[in-house]
Amino acid sequence: MKYADFPLLGRRPFTEFSISGVLEPEPAELGEWTAARWVFERASVPRERVEWWYHGPSRLWFRVRRDTGSDIVVAIEPARTGSRA
Amino acid sequence: MSLRLLKYAFIEDYAEPRWFNTPATLGDSYDVVIIGAGGHGLACAHYLAHDHGITNVAVLDRSYLGGGNTGRNTTIIRSNYLTPEGVAFYDASLALFRDLSDALDTNIFYSERGHYTLAHNESTLRTARWRAEVNKHYGVDSEVVDAEAVGRAAPGIDLACGGNHAVEGALYHAPGAVARHDAVAWGYARQASRAGVEIHQHTEVTDILVEQGRVTGVVTPRGTVRAGAVLSAVAGHTPSLLAKVGLSSPIEIFPLQACVTEPVKPWLDTIIVSGSLHLYVSQSARGEMVMGASLDPAELHSRRSSFEFVSGLADGMLDLFPGMAGLKVNRQWAGMADMTPDFAPVMGTTPIAGFYLDAGWGTWGFKATPISGKTMAATIANGRDDPLIQAFNLSRFDDFSLVGEKGAASIGH
Numbered sequence: 136m137k138y139a140d141f142p143l144l145g146r147r148p149f150t151e152f153s154i155s156g157v158l159e160p161e162p163a164e165l166g167e168w169t170a171a172r173w174v175f176e177r178a179s180v181p182r183e184r185v186e187w188w189y190h191g192p193s194r195l196w197f198r199v200r201r202d203t204g205s206d207i208v209v210a211i212e213p214a215r216t217g218s219r220a
Numbered sequence: 221m222s223l224r225l226l227k228y229a230f231i232e233d234y235a236e237p238r239w240f241n242t243p244a245t246l247g248d249s250y251d252v253v254i255i256g257a258g259g260h261g262l263a264c265a266h267y268l269a270h271d272h273g274i275t276n277v278a279v280l281d282r283s284y285l286g287g288g289n290t291g292r293n294t295t296i297i298r299s300n301y302l303t304p305e306g307v308a309f310y311d312a313s314l315a316l317f318r319d320l321s322d323a324l325d326t327n328i329f330y331s332e333r334g335h336y337t338l339a340h341n342e343s344t345l346r347t348a349r350w351r352a353e354v355n356k357h358y359g360v361d362s363e364v365v366d367a368e369a370v371g372r373a374a375p376g377i378d379l380a381c382g383g384n385h386a387v388e389g390a391l392y393h394a395p396g397a398v399a400r401h402d403a404v405a406w407g408y409a410r411q412a413s414r415a416g417v418e419i420h421q422h423t424e425v426t427d428i429l430v431e432q433g434r435v436t437g438v439v440t441p442r443g444t445v446r447a448g449a450v451l452s453a454v455a456g457h458t459p460s461l462l463a464k465v466g467l468s469s470p471i472e473i474f475p476l477q478a479c480v481t482e483p484v485k486p487w488l489d490t491i492i493v494s495g496s497l498h499l500y501v502s503q504s505a506r507g508e509m510v511m512g513a514s515l516d517p518a519e520l521h522s523r524r525s526s527f528e529f530v531s532g533l534a535d536g537m538l539d540l541f542p543g544m545a546g547l548k549v550n551r552q553w554a555g556m557a558d559m560t561p562d563f564a565p566v567m568g569t570t571p572i573a574g575f576y577l578d579a580g581w582g583t584w585g586f587k588a589t590p591i592s593g594k595t596m597a598a599t600i601a602n603g604r605d606d607p608l609i610q611a612f613n614l615s616r617f618d619d620f621s622l623v624g625e626k627g628a629a630s631i632g633h
Contacts, residue, residue, distance in 0.1 A: 137528070171619070176468050178459070186518070
């Protein structure tokens with residue numbers, strides 16, 4: 136089973152979490168891009184990217200930097216809440 | 221012992237001819253270069269030669285023949301889809317599959333088993349009714365049956381599912397079948413090869429040449445090859461290949477895992493699928509229980525298999541078939557599934573002239589092998605999309621005309 140050290144939680148198995156999308160910078164303006172491209176287009180090649188992961192039992196959100204080619208987790212940081220920001 | 225076998229005892233040089241050509245040298249020009257020697261690529265090569273007389277064709281693969289998703293799927297063939305486009309397409313595939321052993325002069329072990337998609341609640345049953353009505357309208361044999369009918373077809377099934385999520389009924393699709401996936405790829409390779417098509421294994425395409433919006437060839441470690449047309453049939457490597465020609469797509473790569481148990485005596489004659497429990501199971505001709513679950517949750521470009529998969533699968537499987545508790549899992553593996561947002565493939569022409577795409581086969585590619593080959597061959601020969609695949613063109617994402625097929629997907633996503 137795959138484990139990682141999460142801030143605030145300690146060592147937890149990934150099965151306790153669910154992925155909820157990728158942190159991609161939104162384009163300031165769509166420019167040449169059509170709206171449809173922004174909705175559907177994916178850069179699904181092996182790369183490092185930051186993903187949102189949700190921990191159900193504690194209701195905490197994390198930003199996980201993961202390599203989609205090797206499945207290696209590079210960094211994990213908690214999503215800042217309003218009071219901690 | 222068959223007489224054919226006995227004959228070989230008396231022949232000194234008894235080797236059967238090779239199944240397909242492996243030419244020592246790669247040519248420098250072909251009419252058509254097909255990237256990917258899986259079922260789809262080889263089927264296209266066969267139909268290019270057989271239907272259109274185009275034999276100056278090379279099929280290139282970075283690895284060995286049929287070693288990608290062709291050899292990793294769970295071999296289920298069905299046509300009980302949800303959209304008119306999907307039903308017509310997959311039903312044409314099923315018709316080709318039925319005669320494929322004869323057409324390819326290769327026994328593909330095509331075996332009609334019947335296919336039950338279980339419903340554990342009212343909303344799943346409603347989708348089953350919807351699918352049954354669409355299917356009947358297009359002449360496909362599908363009907364909704366009650367739980368008792370499932371019990372009669374699948375001995376040992378616990379219809380109460382351990383008391384957690386009882387089976388309420390099922391969508392029954394009588395033509396549902398299994399076949400030997402390697403034999404399909406090898407059969408197509410053999411026939412294409414006989415017609416003069418060259419198959420080059422271990423020949424990776426490292427770049428695709430495009431000049432003035434038109435494809436002109438491919439680059440491999442064995443040299444540059446000029447080509448009038450290039451077909452990409454590379455499943456999980458599609459986004460990486462598209463990046464070489466500057467195209468993008470909505471395709472996302474997720475691993476799909478499967479496993480087989482040790483072989484046992486035949487006891488399950490039919491194919492059982494449960495979308496709610498995220499599992500499906502059939503028994504192979506060798507007696508192994510072939511099982512799969514849902515896609516892995518996160519994008520990954522790797523074919524590693526995981527313990528989470530088998531433990532999760534076993535959890536649901538033992539609810540449904542408690543008698544399988546003593547069976548040992550022999551092998552488990554993963555394939556890279558190229559998923560699309562609407563669960564339909566991406567096929568046909570692209571904005572680059574001469575560059576064709578056969579992709580987006582996610583978890584539904586094996587059953588489409590013959591018809592995808594036939595329609596892609598027609599598309600390449602005529603330079604325009606075959607009528608059967610017009611709805612599947614990459615351009616559908618630009619104008620929001622998606623083909624919603626998610627409700628007909630067997631496995632959880």
